Amino acid sequence: MKAIRILIRGIRDAFKSVIRNFSLSTAAITCSSITLVLVAVAMIISYNVKNITSELEQELTIVVYMKETGTEEHIEEMKKNLDTMKESGNVADYKYKSKDEWKLEMKTYSDTFNTALEFLETNPLLDSFMVTVKDVSHLKETTEEIRKYESVSSADYGEGMAENLVIAFDVIEKVTIIIVLALVLVTAFLIGNTIKLTIFSRKNEIEIMRLVGASNISIRLPFLFEGLFLGILGSIIPILVTIYGYVLLYDHFNGYLFTQIIQLAEPFNFILYVSGLLLIIGAIIGMLGSYRAVRKYLKI
Amino acid sequence: MNLIEVKNCYKVYNNGVTAIADLNLAIARGEFVFVIGASGSGKSTLIKMLYREEKPTNGKVFVGGINVAKLRNSKVFKLRRKLGIVFQDFKLLPKLTVYENVAFALEAIGLHSKEIRPKVIKALENVGLKDKMRSFPNQLSGGEQQRVCIARSIVNEPKLLICDEPTGNLDPDISREIVSILDKINKEFGTTIIMATHDRDIVNKMKKRVILLENGVLASDEKKGSYVVHESH
Numbered sequence A: 001m002k003a004i005r006i007l008i009r010g011i012r013d014a015f016k017s018v019i020r021n022f023s024l025s026t027a028a029i030t031c032s033s034i035t036l037v038l039v040a041v042a043m044i045i046s047y048n049v050k051n052i053t054s055e056l057e058q059e060l061t062i063v064v065y066m067k068e069t070g071t072e073e074h075i076e077e078m079k080k081n082l083d084t085m086k087e088s089g090n091v092a093d094y095k096y097k098s099k100d101e102w103k104l105e106m107k108t109y110s111d112t113f114n115t116a117l118e119f120l121e122t123n124p125l126l127d128s129f130m131v132t133v134k135d136v137s138h139l140k141e142t143t144e145e146i147r148k149y150e151s152v153s154s155a156d157y158g159e160g161m162a163e164n165l166v167i168a169f170d171v172i173e174k175v176t177i178i179i180v181l182a183l184v185l186v187t188a189f190l191i192g193n194t195i196k197l198t199i200f201s202r203k204n205e206i207e208i209m210r211l212v213g214a215s216n217i218s219i220r221l222p223f224l225f226e227g228l229f230l231g232i233l234g235s236i237i238p239i240l241v242t243i244y245g246y247v248l249l250y251d252h253f254n255g256y257l258f259t260q261i262i263q264l265a266e267p268f269n270f271i272l273y274v275s276g277l278l279l280i281i282g283a284i285i286g287m288l289g290s291y292r293a294v295r296k297y298l299k300i
Numbered sequence B: 001m002n003l004i005e006v007k008n009c010y011k012v013y014n015n016g017v018t019a020i021a022d023l024n025l026a027i028a029r030g031e032f033v034f035v036i037g038a039s040g041s042g043k044s045t046l047i048k049m050l051y052r053e054e055k056p057t058n059g060k061v062f063v064g065g066i067n068v069a070k071l072r073n074s075k076v077f078k079l080r081r082k083l084g085i086v087f088q089d090f091k092l093l094p095k096l097t098v099y100e101n102v103a104f105a106l107e108a109i110g111l112h113s114k115e116i117r118p119k120v121i122k123a124l125e126n127v128g129l130k131d132k133m134r135s136f137p138n139q140l141s142g143g144e145q146q147r148v149c150i151a152r153s154i155v156n157e158p159k160l161l162i163c164d165e166p167t168g169n170l171d172p173d174i175s176r177e178i179v180s181i182l183d184k185i186n187k188e189f190g191t192t193i194i195m196a197t198h199d200r201d202i203v204n205k206m207k208k209r210v211i212l213l214e215n216g217v218l219a220s221d222e223k224k225g226s227y228v229v230h231e232s233h
Helices: A002-020 A022-059 A072-088 A099-109 A111-119 A136-147 A161-201 A203-211 A216-252 A267-298 B043-050 B073-080 B098-108 B113-126 B142-154 B172-189 B200-206
Strands: A061-066 A091-097 A128-133 A152-156 B002-012 B018-028 B032-036 B058-063 B083-087 B160-164 B192-196 B209-214 B217-222
Touching: A002 A022, A002 A216, A022 A161, A022 A216, A022 A267, A061 A072, A061 A136, A072 A091, A072 A128, A072 A136, A099 A111, A128 A136, A136 A152, A136 A161, A161 A203, A161 A216, A161 A267, A203 A216, A203 B073, A203 B098, A216 A267, A216 B073, B002 B043, B002 B192, B018 B043, B018 B192, B018 B217, B032 B043, B032 B172, B032 B200, B043 B058, B043 B160, B043 B192, B073 B083, B083 B142, B098 B113, B098 B142, B113 B142, B113 B172, B142 B172, B160 B172, B172 B192, B172 B200
Parallel strands: B032 B192, B032 B209, B083 B160, B160 B192
Antiparallel strands: A061 A128, A061 A152, A091 A128, B002 B018, B002 B058, B209 B217
16 A cells, blocks of 8 residues: 555656646657657668568579570479578578470560560570579578589579668668667657756755655655656657658658659558557656666665 | 664764764663764764764664664665654755645655644644644744754654754754753653754753764763863864
């Protein structure tokens, strides 16, 4: 019962303090709102970049052409090799396409192809495999590994461009994550500062509480709740901005940004997830910021 | 049994000043003790050690069986709940009424409001301020404010009342009134009272035990002493 009373008193005092120090609270809420909006933007960019990268990565395939002299046995052997690589190597999956299938497919492309292929007695095309990989960063090594097989004529992927794109997106993703972390720290610092000022304004009260034997937890609790409230209040505007802003952006661009390649992530449930995360970040850093201030300035 | 025991106690501040040197003291339950001495004699340091605002550098200080020298910061509240502290500057909260100021001490330790009310009223009756419980501190005289501070310190029915120059800011008549309230608390409730003071008249009139500190050392300890201080500067 006593613990519950201390808890209720903590919440009540925190509310009182937020209202009593209205201008200070407003300043803290505004500052954390601004930084959390930036956190939200960085999170949205980071998620979308990740989304685009993973889609691009799925598209990346190694095209393996078998030698012209290859026989059925060679193809079976290659299938076995790829199966082994699938089990213990970097191969995610592969598709076999015989030269006859290629021929049929090419015939449908245009009449010229059709006539040319009909004219030839033998099929000049090659048997092939479309290989997808598990880890794109080892795409090059996997390609080289495949090239080593004798029956393979060539193995290629979009060398250069594919790698550069993956590297670029990787850098963007890392930078946005660093920005998110930095902004989270800034918010914690701002809320901590506000709590520090309210601690100063209530210095006498705290001193008397200590002298009459209030436990540390009952002195700290109101400040921790105050940080929590400020954090939660500071995350409301960023949440609204995220939900309405992202839906508007998505609708405005019809889900694509600049080109058809860059596809935006579906708004739902993605923005709900971002909003939830903002609320949690706001609440936790509010508490952490005030915990730090309380520890430093209460000396208890 | 002794309520306070100080054994071979030393207090040296970080700047090298020795405030207390090899102090040995024992104060029994129910005693009324004056601690006197010139400025810088170590009175305040001794008083502050008793409620663990300061920690002894060496030696032991037992208050109600608790060795304050070994008491961790996080456990200090357990000691403070057992004692009341009266200050020279009253330390009242200006935005709270007299009643709220006294109730604050009980609210802070998590008591239910139903338990708080009768205790607060009883404490205010004991200091003769029941009719002013709705007043704010700035509407009271200095003596009345000090009585509120006393009410707040006894509301939790402590075994020990520590008074750090409680009459320092008051005129002689009011000072006598405050000390007579403390004397009443000592006699009626058996509360041990330790009072650091500079007030010669009060010490001489009360004929209580007087502990004299000089440069942090116990210079005299008399059962029914009087105010004799050799000013060191």
